[in-house]
Amino acid sequence: MDKQQPPLRIGLIGFGCVGQGFYDIIQQQPALGLAITRIAVKHPAKARTLAPEQFSYHAEALVNDPTLDLLVEVIDDPAEAFRLVSAALRLGRRVVTANKAMLARHLPELVSLQQEFGGTLLYxxxxxxxxxxVRTLDSYFSHEPLHAVLGIFNGSSNYVLTRMSEAGTDYGPALAEAQAQGFAETDPALDMGAFDPRSKAVILAAHAYGVFLNPEEVLNLGIEHIRAADIAHAAAQGQKIKVVAGLYRLPNGRVTALVMPQLLGPESPLFTVEHEFNGVLIEARYAGPQFLRGRGAGGHPTGSAVLTDVLALRRGFRYAYAKRATPPEIQLTEGLELNTYVRHADAGVLREVLTWLEMPAEALRTDAEGAYATGPVTLQQLWAWRKELRANSVFVARTGAVRLAGVPVPATHVAALV
Ligand SMILES: NC(=O)c1ccc[n+]([C@@H]2O[C@H](COP(=O)([O-])OP(=O)(O)OC[C@H]3O[C@@H](n4cnc5c(N)ncnc54)[C@H](OP(=O)(O)O)[C@@H]3O)[C@@H](O)[C@H]2O)c1
Structure with a gap:
């Protein structure tokens, strides 16, 4: 950095896990020339690691403060985050956010606001x-067709699955352990119900394929109803269960998205992604397969990603969204099928589930833990019955690739790996 340049003045909105992690990193690296000059939080009475006079309780004031060069928004309230970030973009400001739920819901509008008012949003x-x-897909693969982008996008559910498989614990104790370790939310629904990885898949779809998916239309099935019997079933075949969020280019050129548990063998790079780690597999037409793996959560790892965005903003970087110029059509369920594993503790309930999913009654098997079945299911049936499957505590996982007219997707050599 040019020593003559004054430090970049940052307004930090939110001082929880990510905000403190980011603050800590900045304090440890004074040579970066970054200064957090204002911090906004919500609750005045909360005990803090910094002096009370360092905090404001009016995030709006930071949005409107012309002495700040950029804003970092890391609060845990998606609706309020959208209000603040969109207000900042209307002022043409530079903003960094970590709020995936907000982005997944409002990405088209946030992109338009940047175009209209000249601000920049990185995430x-x-x-x-x-x-x-995000930057790998947006910049490096800006013009390369991608067969698939998929992976383990949620550290909390992966931690639960890892502990169930390592220690043979059932879901409840494994979740309690994840919460005690600080890897899971107090309300586990977003992580365990696969809503969080769905938000991430929706964000990546804008950069990987140039499509804005509506998160409400993407099928997400989680692990709230997984039991030790399911882990044992996978292990008996040398497999593990992972929640895989996938974006796939179909043989007809369209793009599909799906988030659900999957049985994977050691041939998959995702097989060894354990605990709170995440992994992303990119299958590019010319570059071939690539795999990235790293910590998916936590103050310092996430704070590090915030820092790279702040430094990129200083250099004038903005996302290109290059593939938005020729977006493909979206095909979320129609004509798609996959092989599944379905389990319930009660054989009677599972018998009914098989009729919902149009699976043959003969597929039903019973064991000491209840009943299960395996076989092909259409994504239209899974989508149509998703609420009933959740409400009736049915565990559903896929056992292989999505297929369109019998052709596995992506229809490349990597299909066997995913
Ligand atoms: N934790 C992770 O590992 C992780 C990873 C990736 C992305 N993210 C995302 O990063 C964001 C922050 O997560 P977190 O884990 O750091 O949350 P957190 O620990 O719950 O902290 C949230 C912070 O936001 C503040 N806040 C809430 N509403 C506010 C408002 N209206 N105005 C000003 N401040 C407000 C809170 O203030 P008080 O301190 O007064 O309560 C708190 O400091 C979320 O969008 C999350 O999804 C988190």
Whole structure:
């Protein structure tokens, strides 16, 4: 950095796990020439690691403060985050955010606001913590067709699955352990129900394929109803269960998205992604397969991603969204099928589930833990019955690639790996 340049003045909105991690990194690296000059939080009575006079309780004031060069928004309230970030972009400001739920819901509008008012929004920290996947897709693969982008996008559920498989614990104790370690939210629904990885897949779709997906239309099935029997079933075949979020280019040129548990063998690079780690597999037409793996959550890993965005903003970087110029059509369920594993503790309930999913009654098997079935299911059936499957505590996982008219997707050599 040019020593004559004054430090970049940053307004930090949110001082929780990510905000403190980012603050800590900046303090440890004074040579970067960055200064957090204002911090906004919500609760005045909360005990802090810094003196009370360092905090403001009016985030709006930071948005409107002309002495700040850029804003970092890391609060845990998506609606309020959208209000603040969109207000800042209307003022043409430079903003960094980590809020994936907000981005997944409002990306088209946030992109338009940047075009209209000249501001910039970067959000590397919103997807897979420390893994530099947004910029990799946006910049490096800006013009390369991608067969697939998929992976483990949620550290909390991966931690639960790892502990269940390592220690043979059931879901409840494994989740309690994840919460005690600080890897899971107090309300686990977003992580365990696969809503969080769905948000991340929606964000990546804008950069990987140039499509704005509506998160409400992407099928997400989680692990809330997984039991030790499911882990044992996979292990008996030398496999593990992972929550895989996938974006795939179909043989007809369209793009599909799916987030659900999957049984994977050691041939998959995702097989060894354990605990709170995330992994992203890119299958590019010319570059071939690439795999990134790193910490998906936590103050320092996520703070590190925020820092790279701040430094990129200083250099004038903005996302190109190059593939938005020729967006493909989206095909989320129609004509798609996959092989599944379905389990319930009660054989009677599972028998009914098989009728919902149009699976043959003969597929049902019983064991000491209840009943399970395996076989092909259409994505249209899974989508149509998704609420009933959740409400009736049915665990569903896929056992192989998505298929369009019998052709596995992506239809390349990597299909066997995913
Ligand atoms: N934790 C991770 O590992 C991780 C990883 C990737 C992305 N993210 C995303 O990063 C964001 C922050 O997550 P976090 O884990 O750091 O959350 P957190 O620990 O719960 O902290 C949230 C912070 O936001 C502040 N806040 C909430 N509403 C506010 C408002 N209206 N105005 C000003 N401040 C407000 C809170 O203030 P008080 O201190 O007064 O309560 C708190 O300091 C979320 O969008 C999350 O999804 C988190």
């Amino acid at each position: 590397e920290a919103a997807v897979c913590g420390s893994i530099p996947i």
